Amino acid sequence: KAIEEGWTHYPAWDGYLDLRAALAEYHSQYGTDWDPESEVRLFSGSTPALITCFVAFLQRGDGIVVFEPYYMGYSPVFNYLDLKLSPVTLKEERRFHPDIEELKEAIKPETKMIVICSPNNPTGTVYNEEELKAIRDLAVDHDLLVLSDEIYDQFVYEGKHLSIAAMPDMRERTVVILSFSKTFAMTGWRLGAVLADKEVLSLIKKVPIGGRPAAFIQKAGLAALKGPWEPVERFREEYRRRRDFLAEKLNEIDGVSCVLPEGAFYLFPNISGICEDSVKFCEGLLEEERVAVYPGIAYGETGEGHVRIALVKPIEELRRCAEAFRSYAERHR
Template structure:
């Protein structure tokens, strides 16, 4: 039967595949590759959390939970957010347990955007932000944070991007891919801009647990910003639970009710056994989180210093587990550097241009890898650069 038209939505047709995936696929078929490309902890989920999931299965807790998630878990998330980050959310009406932070972001955008509404996306940014804005019917507007300011966005840049169609701004601190973390004074300055233009903020705080040199400040904790913030977080990074696919979103009651409507139709609820694992992680996993953070900090210090010694200029990331060194001195583009490094030295990194225009001339390296692997990767990168 002859097909006379395309049945695909134009928005989907226009989406580009993830630039990260290309290098994962290249590396997958090679032996002896050291991967610094994967954005996930190299730790396993704590045994107590895994045991809680196993116990929930043995006890037959395999039914749906409430759409918003187990109330016991929401209560624990509420306590956690208040104790760790000094933001207070009602567990019954202002918290939803989601299928990863990615789904939280998806339902947040769909809840607030009408066709043509604009969302400012600060780049370099995680690869899914702009596509999810487009899929929700909005228009992503990229604003480039630059190496000159250690990839911290400046409000004068945002002023040039805002229009009467701007509804929200995407914020990720600590940032993926740069590791940059905004301090309290920088968040206050940003809050002034937000208030001036009557905007919402989608604050991706998935790396909040991984802040190394100063206490983490949630954007929702800045005076006057709680009601303007959709706070997205989860268990993947700080609790080493990537494969469990469990996140949460916190917002005022009106925004939460809107997101819950989408969540209940699209997803029903997050996986029950994963919720029991997360409940235990919050109750008894503090020591594991702190041990993991100490290990990452040691690795960061070694790896960033090594990159600078090689001649690849790299600022010290304040959080997450990414280094974002400049490779401009090599004369190669980000794509060329990443591809040749993989082929010649079997080290997988991600070219910076996949995260936005200002990422060109950089590569993203995850130091969520063993010290042994990092040391070997440094030797190989040094050898490649010296060629």
């Protein structure tokens, strides 16, 4: 419809104001109050938004705290900027939640930023209020910026999504990343956004990276935000059903253990009882069973011994996945 109406020309540099206003209103459900005119900017997907934010605030050799395993899409930027990572391990025995004492020890003199992704890709961790308060306290005490990747905010099965930007003293030191790809299944449309305090966003705008979302895509994004939201609710319940089904099947296999994720739509099972090398496991599973999953080592060193399974296939295909795991495990355990 937007194309037919002629929305095919250059859009406004920061994105159309109606969509930015809708995004500010959407995020207000978490207790924030962004100004659409000066505190919301659109990008052609969340990845350009992430890259721009890292480049805006970090210089080569700066330090960042990151919770590992972490989204593999961060790694190219970390490497490009030669950042000094202080990883905080999300351990399986803690249901992939951080140890606050380890978090405190991760802050170094060169640390400039803390990166959080909640719900987390790949572990499904949903950070609770206590954990976010600890992150806030460290950010305030050490004058750090927090990048809050919230693109899976609609897919929470246990607890609730909280935005650290809504906490006291965090509005001026938090950058929120949002995306339409996961919530509305608009992966190929490439539409994301940054929400941040006016002074913070003004620095992000100085980074000379173009790539505004096409006008008709912005109109589609606005239509998605306006609803109806019933399809998103159906997505969430279907992902929950797939999560419960496949996690149960995997936990029945000797050599495999799978923590039930609190959010997002991935499983991150431990396959070290079959093979400690996640790349070797994935290659073998693909070659012998024709099933493709992603090696945990791609999400940081502590992801080794795990694989990531995206719950984007119907139950019958996930059943086939579980059968493939069992068959492979019986031959290689």
